[in-house]
Amino acid sequence: MRSLPFPELYTKLRGRFGYLDWWPGETTDEIIIGAILTQQASWRNVEKAISNLKEADCLDLKKIGRMRTSSLEMRIRPSGFYRQKAAKLKAFARYVSSNYSSLDEMLSKGAGELREELLSMRGIGRETADSIILYAAGKCMFVVDAYTKRITSRIYGSDPNIEYDELRFDISASIPDDLELYKDFHAQFVELGKKYCKTKPLCNDCPVKSYCQYCGSAAR
DNA sequence: ACCCAGGTGGCCC
């Protein structure tokens, strides 16, 4: 197997998929709402939920805090786990309004401190916390997800069940401290994963096929 | 009729 360090992996994916502008031009409220709604859901379904909220002029944490729970649940229903997610959104909205004068005040804290705080909140796990830090707060925090684990295990032979933070540290330590790179690299992992790295082999035409231990033999 | 999706938390041993 040829070696493929993370920066070169990014270059390769970027060359293939182009710059992927995730959550472009959205408000921080919308990014956080989307980060919660997308937990174990397809983005297509999240878009429906977001569109329902927008239609009701409720794509806003303060308004979500004041909405009737049943109404919120109905709006976000397409994104799945809608009762849990409604509670998570309510809890987030309540937390911000009772502890800060604005969402921006919370998001302007240091990344490490903000991470601890987000992780202490109910329904906010590591991936959601890091997505909020990276895309809403705009601070370098690498977002790991199931695709990131699967792809790195197939290319580098690492444990597919690697600890979230271990992989996060490994990638962070080997790429430059550049916000746009952090944002886009995660998006590239997801793009590659969706197209070519499902649990079943989809090696055909995969941009990193020759580096992949899963299908590398076919590529050689 | 399955299997999967841009996870999280709880409970068990």
Added chain:
DNA sequence: GGGCCACATGGG
């Protein structure tokens, strides 16, 4: 520290 499980909808 790992292995299950519930949570729920919509698309392939």
